Amino acid sequence: MRSTSFLWNVCKSSFTFGLIGLTVSDRVASVVPVRGLSMSPTFNPPNNTSSGLFTDDHVLVEKRCLTDYKFSHGDVVVFCSPRNYKEKQIKRITGMPGDWISVPSSYDAVRIPEGHCWVEGDNPTDSLDSRSFGPIPLGLIRGRATHVLWPPQRVGKIDKKLPRSGLSF
Amino acid sequence: MKLLFGKWTAIAKESIDRAAIVAKFLCLLHVTNTYIFSPTLVYGPSMLPTLNLTGDVVLSEYVSHRLGKVGPGDVVLIQSPENPRKMITKRVVAMEGEVVSFLVDPSRSDRSRTVVVPKGHVWIQGDNIYASNDSRNFGPIPYGLIQGKVWCRVWPIDGFGSL
Numbered sequence: 001m002r003s004t005s006f007l008w009n010v011c012k013s014s015f016t017f018g019l020i021g022l023t024v025s026d027r028v029a030s031v032v033p034v035r036g037l038s039m040s041p042t043f044n045p046p047n048n049t050s051s052g053l054f055t056d057d058h059v060l061v062e063k064r065c066l067t068d069y070k071f072s073h074g075d076v077v078v079f080c081s082p083r084n085y086k087e088k089q090i091k092r093i094t095g096m097p098g099d100w101i102s103v104p105s106s107y108d109a110v111r112i113p114e115g116h117c118w119v120e121g122d123n124p125t126d127s128l129d130s131r132s133f134g135p136i137p138l139g140l141i142r143g144r145a146t147h148v149l150w151p152p153q154r155v156g157k158i159d160k161k162l163p164r165s166g167l168s169f
Numbered sequence: 170m171k172l173l174f175g176k177w178t179a180i181a182k183e184s185i186d187r188a189a190i191v192a193k194f195l196c197l198l199h200v201t202n203t204y205i206f207s208p209t210l211v212y213g214p215s216m217l218p219t220l221n222l223t224g225d226v227v228l229s230e231y232v233s234h235r236l237g238k239v240g241p242g243d244v245v246l247i248q249s250p251e252n253p254r255k256m257i258t259k260r261v262v263a264m265e266g267e268v269v270s271f272l273v274d275p276s277r278s279d280r281s282r283t284v285v286v287p288k289g290h291v292w293i294q295g296d297n298i299y300a301s302n303d304s305r306n307f308g309p310i311p312y313g314l315i316q317g318k319v320w321c322r323v324w325p326i327d328g329f330g331s332l
Contacts, residue, residue: 016193023196026203069253080313083289086237113307115251139248140313 029062031149032078034090038121038128042076042158043090043148058150059090059158061143069138071117072096074160076145079119082133090145091119091129103131110135117141206230208323209246211258215295215302219244220258226324229317239291239312240264244319247293250310258319259293259303265312271305272298284309291315 024030033056034043043057061078071077071093081087095101095118100109112118116135121127130136148154201207212224220227229246233239241261249255263269269292270283276299286292290309295301304310 019193019196019200022204023199027199080311081289082311082313085289085311085313085315113251115249115253137248137250137253137311137314139250139253140311141253 025063027063029060029064030143031058032061032088032090032145033058037126038123039076039090039092040123040126042092042122055151057148057154059145060147060149061145063143065144066141069141071138071141071144072160076158077119077141078143078145079136079140080142082136082140088142089119089128091121091127093117094120095130095135101130105131115139204231204235206232206320209256209317209319211246211319213258214300215297216244216258216260217297217300219260219296220322221325225322227322228320230320231317233318234312234315239315239318241267245293245315246317246319247310248314248316250307250314256316259295259301261291262294262304263292265290267292269304273305275299289313 035056037044037046040046043059059076065071073093073096075093076090077093078088078090081089095112097112097114097116099112099118101112101118102109110118112135116137118130118135120129120131124131145158147157206228208226209229210224210226211220212222213220214222233243234245239245239261241263243261244258245261246256246258249257262271263286265286265288268283268285270281271294273280273282284292286309290311292304292309294303294305298305
């Protein structure tokens with residue numbers, strides 16, 4: 001009799017803890033690992049010998065920005081990939097609505113429509129980003145990365161450095 | 170003096186307990202409204218005659234789109250691609266890879282176009298094609314913009330039932 005009430009208490013506490021944790025990670029902030037090299041050297045700089053769960057960079061993604069969607073150039077954001085909604089990608093915003101972006105490969109200038117943004121990885125040679133799939137709606141964004149939390153030697157705020165290539169005015 | 174201090178700690182403890190209950194309830198509300206189902210007020214002319222102009226309260230569920238079970242014919246809630254803070258209600262007409270033929274502007278001309286829906290996107294249209302700003306204007310939208318599927322109407326009472 002006592003063990004079932006103990007079990008019931010454990011279930012109740014873990015359910016409550018799960019609800020609170022889920023709400024906080026949806027509304028306040030969460031920690032996500034960054035896979036891949038598309039944001040080198042900002043995340044996962046190229047001196048890692050192997051990439052696994054403990055050598056990937058972990059970043060703090062804040063969700064408070066999702067109430068009013070006020071993003072700006074240089075923000076690093078997490079968004080659902082427009083090609084596959086189950087995948088989440090992390091890239092930097094390099095164009096906001098109304099900007100003209102020149103795509104180097106086609107001598108064309110693309111105007112970013114209302115409600116969309118242009119995202120690019122910091123490592124242009126190894127990044128699948130808006131240069132392939134075009135501007136993405138701001139509604140796909142799931143959070144803004146503000147700090148690096150792991151590895152300890154690179155803990156710190158993420159800069160909003162502006163991109164060095166691409167004509168955007 | 171000691172009695173007063175004891176009283177204050179008792180009040181503080183009780184208010185913390187009550188605040189904790191309210192906080193837990195709000196977390197439960199958030200999780201239910203985001204991951205399970207919630208009532209939603211929808212209004213506008215673009216889904217006539219299915220949904221009324223002046224507003225209906227519908228129950229929308231948030232499970233199917235996470236499992237990929239949204240298909241053609243479903244009425245869905247999506248974040249507008251033109252303004253991420255606005256939610257719009259439309260019907261899914263075609264999924265990725267399908268071919269869509271549509272009337273570009275039926276109140277003005279008979280011109281129609283045919284488009285293939287790209288990977289990871291869906292084509293949405295309002296039931297009232299004369300007064301609907303949908304994929305015919307802003308193109309196919311990524312599946313990730315779908316927030317939920319409309320399940321049934323609960324208000325007005327005489328319209329009760331699944332859509």
